[in-house]
Structures are given as structure tokens and as C-alpha cells.
Amino acid sequence: MVQLLKVHGSENQFFIFDQTQLDQQLTDEELSKLGIKLCDPKNNILNGADGVLVVNNATDNALAQMRVINADGSEAKMCGNGLRTVSRYLSEKFNETDFKIQTIGADLEVKKSADLADGVPAFSVQIKPISFAAKDLPFSYKNMAEMINEKVPEFLPDQTFTSIAVPNPHLISFLDKINEKELGELGKYLNSPNEYFPEGVNVSFAEILGKNKLFVQTYERGVGFTNACGTGMSATSLAFAMLHPNDFDETEDISVYNPGGMVKTHVTLGNTKEEANIHLIGNATFTDTLDISEADFHKLDFDKFDIKSTGEEAKYQAFVNDFVK
Known part of the structure; x- marks a missing residue:
């Protein structure tokens, strides 16, 4: 059996x-x-x-x-x-x-x-290795060696994008308000044959809700819309810590809300981007x-x-x- x-x-x-x-x-x-x-x-x-x-x-x-x-x-x-x-x-x-x-x-x-609550067991897991290199995602755009907070009008004209492999490839954009239709269209496009991400990519849109507080929604490679993507929330947390230092406190966990609930992440920045340490904590x-x-x-x-x-x-x-x- x-x-x-x-x-x-x-x-x-x-x-x-x-x-x-x-x-x-x-x-x-x-x-x-x-x-x-x-x-x-x-x-x-x-x-x-x-x-x-x-x-x-x-x-x-x-x-x-x-x-x-x-x-x-x-x-x-x-x-x-x-x-x-x-x-x-x-x-x-x-x-x-x-x-x-x-x-x-x-x-x-x-x-x-x-436990997060009575009968809700939780585990903390390490997320690595981390890479920003185009060859590791892989991606190709204007001969960029890495993509960090860059405008890519071919994706969406008014947004900036950051690419991180953890080691799954992720494309991340921070917005005042997530447009689910645009997320779905971009995710589907970049996970069909395209010139930018030949192996596809997980696409996450994120809203900053406050100090160490995010909402993240992901279109997942090989899946489509999902209630939550652990590596997506982890990569987004790292991008948040790097790009929005005024909203980030390294001594505290980050609360990451998602359509399926909530997790915690803990990000410690290193001497280089790749030396950052990420832990994902959740049910x-x-x-x-x-x-x-x-x-x-x-x-x-x-x-x-x-x-x-x-x-x-x-x-x-x-x-x-x-x-x-």
C-alpha cells in the first residue's frame, strides 16, 4: 500500500x-x-x-x-x-x-x-543559493548582466522590475496596487516562448503595506496563478530589503501576506547581494x-x-x- x-x-x-x-x-x-x-x-x-x-x-x-x-x-x-x-x-x-x-x-x-496557532504547525526553511546574474535565471534584455529596479517597457510601461534566482527564477515588481489582469497577462507571456526568459520565470507583483509588511501575488512557472509561492515571497522580501530600506528593519521578521494566508520571512543583508541570508517561516x-x-x-x-x-x-x-x- x-x-x-x-x-x-x-x-x-x-x-x-x-x-x-x-x-x-x-x-x-x-x-x-x-x-x-x-x-x-x-x-x-x-x-x-x-x-x-x-x-x-x-x-x-x-x-x-x-x-x-x-x-x-x-x-x-x-x-x-x-x-x-x-x-x-x-x-x-x-x-x-x-x-x-x-x-x-x-x-x-x-x-x-x-506553532502559528493551535493546531497550525510551522517550520522555518533556508532559501538559497541566491543569484542576480542573467545567466543563472536565465534572461536576456539589452545585454544587461543583471536586472535590478529597471524599467522594461516591453513588459509594462510604468513599472520597474528586479530579477532574482533563489534558485528558481523570479521577476518582481513593486506597485501601489496590484493589477491581477496585468500580472496574469505578463506571467502567461513570459512562460510562453519569448525572447526575454527562454526557460520561463515566476512573476510576482508586491504591495508594501507598512514597515516590514508586504502583500505578494505570484504567477508561477509551470502552474499559473497560485495562492502563494514560497521562493517568490522570499525573493520579493530580498528585493524589498534592498530597494526599500526605509520600510525594512533587518532585526525583525517580514510579514508577507498572500492570497492563501500569511508567512514570515527573515532577511539579513550581506556584504554582497548574493551573500544575503533568507529564511521562510510558515505553516x-x-x-x-x-x-x-x-x-x-x-x-x-x-x-x-x-x-x-x-x-x-x-x-x-x-x-x-x-x-x-
Whole structure:
């Protein structure tokens, strides 16, 4: 029997799949097909998801490895919201509270944090590596080596943009008021064949709400509009700290609100931009378990499976209503 977990960080929805429980592990092609099958809401598997988080044995000294399969079957280098939920899964599996998880870009430090509210467990996860270099995103625009607070009229005429890889690529713009239609159009354009971001990019628009307080909305590569993007909120927090020093206090956490709720980030600026330190702190909510036979799982036959609710979603929604709004 195979058990999947339906989870979320700030309502960024995922399935966690622990490959180590299988007698025969999936190939990369099979993982891609699994992501497409599970995430499509039309398949009526717990309303789909934004991605599948695959747990493997680590190939180094980390506790385990995490891979991120997007809803379209592509693979992301990292996922901050997803990493929190995998951190909780591994914490409970191995009875550890402070450890490292291997990702494509780096081994990342994670640790259990104080609960956000009764029944709302939280984890803090490290976000790195950081790069502003065009070759690392990658992007191409007027031979720029990096893009920091630059006007790009080809995107939108009255906005400035900053590009940061953490290591997922992000394009960030600060606005007095987010125009969701323009965000969607730009995100769709830059994640279709285009001359600027050949591999696509996550696009985030942000509003500064006050001292160390942001609202961030993201059009996510491989997903589209999402309730929250962990690496997007992290990259936006770094851009905020750099570009808006009068609104930033390095000694305090940044509250980052999003359509799915709220997280905290902590940014410490270094001697160089790339030496900054970012931690993402937020919920790691398990909403359901899904049990299926390994034979049916390998065939992607989800006609017969057992689902049990954990009851945690009601507690998360109570937190959102009481502490966020």
C-alpha cells in the first residue's frame, strides 16, 4: 500500500509522495506523468494540486532529498512552501527538529518553529543559493548582466522590475496596487516562448503595506496563478530589503501576506547581494491522507483509493480568519 499526503503551505497545494516506501521506484518520465495526473483537478483527486513533492533517500549527508514536480509535469529546482511541508513530514518520520534537506540547488537547513496557532504547525526553511546574474535565471534584455529596479517597457510601461534566482527564477515588481489582469497577462507571456526568459520565470507583483509588511501575488512557472509561492515571497522580501530600506528593519521578521494566508520571512543583508541570508517561516498543514495499492499506483489508476481527512484545514482557516484578516 502507498500513502500520499495532501498538504499545503499558505494554501499552495501539494501531494507528498515518499518514494522510499515503494518496492519499485518511479522513473523521471513516470514522475512527470504522476504530477500531471494528480494535479489536474479534472481527475477529481482531492481537487488537484500545484505540484507533487517527491521524497527520496539523500545522496549526501542530508536527512532526505526533495524533488518538485509541477502540475504540468516539469521539474522545479526548489519550492519554499513545499519544503516546509516536507520538513514536517521528515521531522515526524525521523523524530528530528533541526536538519538538512537535499534539493537540486543546495542542501537547505530546516527546523521546527513555534506553532502559528493551535493546531497550525510551522517550520522555518533556508532559501538559497541566491543569484542576480542573467545567466543563472536565465534572461536576456539589452545585454544587461543583471536586472535590478529597471524599467522594461516591453513588459509594462510604468513599472520597474528586479530579477532574482533563489534558485528558481523570479521577476518582481513593486506597485501601489496590484493589477491581477496585468500580472496574469505578463506571467502567461513570459512562460510562453519569448525572447526575454527562454526557460520561463515566476512573476510576482508586491504591495508594501507598512514597515516590514508586504502583500505578494505570484504567477508561477509551470502552474499559473497560485495562492502563494514560497521562493517568490522570499525573493520579493530580498528585493524589498534592498530597494526599500526605509520600510525594512533587518532585526525583525517580514510579514508577507498572500492570497492563501500569511508567512514570515527573515532577511539579513550581506556584504554582497548574493551573500544575503533568507529564511521562510510558515505553516505546514496536512489536510488528507490517500491510500492506494502499489500496483494501481504504478498504473496511475486512481479509481480505487481511500481518503481520510486530518481535520487540520479547519484550524488553519481559523488562524487565517483570526490572525491574518
